[in-house]
Amino acid sequence: METIERQGEAEGPGIEKRPRVRRNVTAAIAQDICADRYPSGSPLPRENDLCELYGVSRTVIRESLKVLESKGLVRGKPRVGTTVCDKDDWNILDADVLEWMGPYIKDFDLLGCILEARRTIEPAAAEYAAERASAQEIADLDNAWRQMRDSAHDPEGFTDADVMFHTVLLTASHNQVFRRLSSAIHAALKYALHASNIGVENREDAVLVHGQLVEALRMRDKAGARDCANRMLDLAVRDLAAAEKAIGRTK
Amino acid sequence: METIERQGEAEGPGIEKRPRVRRNVTAAIAQDICADRYPSGSPLPRENDLCELYGVSRTVIRESLKVLESKGLVRGKPRVGTTVCDKDDWNILDADVLEWMGPYIKDFDLLGCILEARRTIEPAAAEYAAERASAQEIADLDNAWRQMRDSAHDPEGFTDADVMFHTVLLTASHNQVFRRLSSAIHAALKYALHASNIGVENREDAVLVHGQLVEALRMRDKAGARDCANRMLDLAVRDLAAAEKAIGRTK
């Protein structure tokens, strides 16, 4: 139950460090909610109890609750308490929320939804990027692609580069709505692909298509860019299926 | 400058009401930021000064700043102060942020971006809805449509019904990512169409197409639903163009 790890927690004498506690507390409560320790729809403990549970003062608890409330995770009603909202109301496009969901992301069909959304959005974004990407953005894309290519045997680096690639792509679409979705894609890639270590050959396919997309953007080839994005997503579908099968096996 | 209106502000004697102050303060600061009173990239006043400016205690200011920070509007660094983030970092898919931007929404190309996003997303959402909408959702859609039809001469009610229609449509797509975008569409419709009172004949066109979409969903006709959504968006493009021309004229 004691989820928060305060580094200077030592009751004893010594240095009594007390650093940046609020961020941690907010994340701790959020993660406890995501882990269903506080089930959706039921009330959180009283603020005073939360103080003891997480070992911080009420002010910190309240600031944390305000943040969580602002992201739709909980709803505080005056004088009756704070209740966990239904998952449908969570602001799942918020980067922090996705971060907090972390490993639990697969417990709520999010990965499928995000992939579905990508299937509609990324081809369009690629098309827009083909006509609007700046030289700098294309260069960034190219760098990300090179990093993907060069870290074919480094899963960590590969995922990072992949995330970077898609983030830059959405940015290059010069559409603020699309750009904002990069956090969702970030989370999806991080916790889907990374969870199921996809094979090297899959990565080689991905590198190929990503490279073709960069080339299409350079040529300002809208149709080509859309096509590459679609093929990229075909691979992503395959990877997600593999990941789910892997998870099913381990479970 | 004094943007916040506290109903019980009276310095004098009397009742000294002090109700639900934080929500208002958060909104007030946010709106001041949106109005460029605190320009992007520059520091906010010190917390103690903000207390005086908005007439509340420091605790309230701090909770407000935490919320704003959690939505990417500002970034507070220890010992140096709170600075307004670049607009690119704002979480513009957050319902509160859109609400706070309110009328200023047009000052940052958001309306065009949102429409662009709708053009790619809503047809897909309609298609998914055609295969996944529940009977209840189709009924809700039908209700919203009836309300649109019956309030052809009531701009307020028409917009509300229109917003409701699109919200339910996205919900019926049963894709959580799409569903979350309804707040953006909500804001766009509210502040674009409402700002420029579109003519009755435009509304009649819209009612027609919306009705056809409901019918297509009832028939589980994916292609038809997609087609209707596209035609709906053609109308939306026309309306936004009209709105922008109207704004250009008044400006």
Add this chain to the structure above:
DNA sequence: ACGCGATGAAGATCACCAAACTCACCACCT
């Protein structure tokens, strides 16, 4: 059965303490 007060929990304020970043000043080295 109805209302009225006791209770308790959140909303808000205040007064502090702690920590860390800034800046200026001063000493020391070249």
Add this chain to the structure above:
DNA sequence: AGGTGGTGAGTTTGGTGATCTTCATCGCGT
């Protein structure tokens, strides 16, 4: 003598705890 670097005071946010207010809820009394 001038520049560099360390140190210390001051400022500003982070965090705590006590206190007051407001009001939803429950139980008691009429």
